[in-house]
Amino acid sequence: MARSTRQSLPPLASMSMDELYRDQILEHYKRPHNFGRIEGADLEFEDTNPFCGDEQHVTIRLGEDDRVAEIAFEGKGCAISTAATSLLTDELVGMSREELLRLPKDFVLELLGIDISATRMKCAMLGLKVVKSASLGKPAEWEDEGAAGDPSEAVADLGQL
């Protein structure tokens, strides 16, 4: 097939992209903190992002006070899921299992400090889900569905009923 002439396109909305993939995120993606596996861990769980098959495996060693003494994660993932779990695991030493279970999603979103679209929310939350499941010893209950929009918006241009 002949190569065609390039059509002229408007400039990219690259601000938002460089914001999403800002240096802190890329740094944690390329050199994730707490990456690896703790041998003989007290708590352990593995889960996948069902949409893409990405996996994360979390191991936790508890101290004598039953609080997190050491935490590690490993697995394959995108920049968002890897950076999110890297940032998250930096914050968890000293927490009790109950405190882990109470961590809200916003905790991760604030650590990331970027806008996460609905399509990437599962990536951002994978680590938190696995950490909570590890502290429970079974899959944590999780509200997984995307945001529900107004179906009539799709036909808005047909006018009012």
Added chain:
Amino acid sequence: MEPVSAKSPAAAAPFSIEKVRAAFPALEREVHGRPVAYLDSGASSQRVLASIQAVDRYERRHHSNVHRGSHTLSAEATEAYEGARATVADHIGAADRREVVFVRNATEAINLVARAWGEANVGAGDRILLTEMEHHSNIVPWQQLAERAGAEIDWAPIDEEGRLDMDAYAALLERGPKLVAVTHVSNVLGTENPIAEIAQLAHETGALVLADGAQAAPKLPLDMAALGVDFYAITGHKLYGPTGIGVLWSKLDLLREMPPFLGGGSMIRKVTKEGTTYADPPARFEAGTPAIAQAIGMASAMRWVDMVGMEQARAHEEAITEYALERLAEVPGLRVFGPPGGPGRLGPVSFEIEGIHAHDVAEILDRHGVAVRAGHHCAQPLMDRLEIAATARASFGVYTTSEEIDRLLEGLEDARRVFGL
């Protein structure tokens, strides 16, 4: 592989891409301030205007339930629905329109065979032969059947280029499977499998053949007799038509021997308190009010694509795939999965870039208005075989242009810049 159509390949003159694109309203959309470069037709194609308009016309003027009323609207709806069946039969080279069973999608077509044919014919110790490149829709129904029946599943391997290893395939056929289920075109590797050859080999050992045509039907001329299969599954929404409609094709003799799948209205001959006798195919397999408008929409899309010409559609797919493979080879650190080119290499083109996860590739491409899919593509056994978690995948339609491939490349350059590669 030999072309399956009786039509001469010489008829495959290039069509007017401008005219084709003008028939797809959604291609006028902008995404992030740029015209969308829709490279995700393998997940779901855009809808052709002829199909949208046929659905609209039916819904506005002709709708009623089918096969029921003696009134005019019901007669019109029935005529349109059965006309859709005849159009599908014509498009796929079926011998008789009663061989066309309307279902929701290719997944339901395969489940229908696994339930109706499978439960009557597959028992303990029987074998089913799959391949490593199947979509979950052509794996899970067979695993469920195997579990219920106590049957065994064999997996035909792929070679390093992502083609079926035909020697291994023949060897697995020696085990005497009851059925082989194989995709016509891989939704990850873009490999076109030699279905006619497979069907011949399988029939020699007494196995029936189901081909999953979800990816193939939009891009290849189809002739059921030439393919020689026993079951063929198609979905409408990858073929420029609506969601919620698909086709199971099978031979009338086979369909007549099969027990029903779902029970309910329309699929019966007579119901009494003591029991029920079932209607002849295809009605036996179409319980409940069907997706009438969607069947009409799918048939209209097939009629439109026949006007373009399936040989031309195939030639276009091959040319775009070749161009995409050539351009992707320019990207440092990029690895393409599937055959490197040549005959039997169609889209999709799946790839990974070292150092950038497929999700991030797809997100950055989206900011450029380029739509690709990232993930496991519902083919996790294949992902395991390739030892990867996810790929990015560009897939094509009759409307795909080389400019859109150029924009894919531009987006990939930007992804490498963002990730400091």
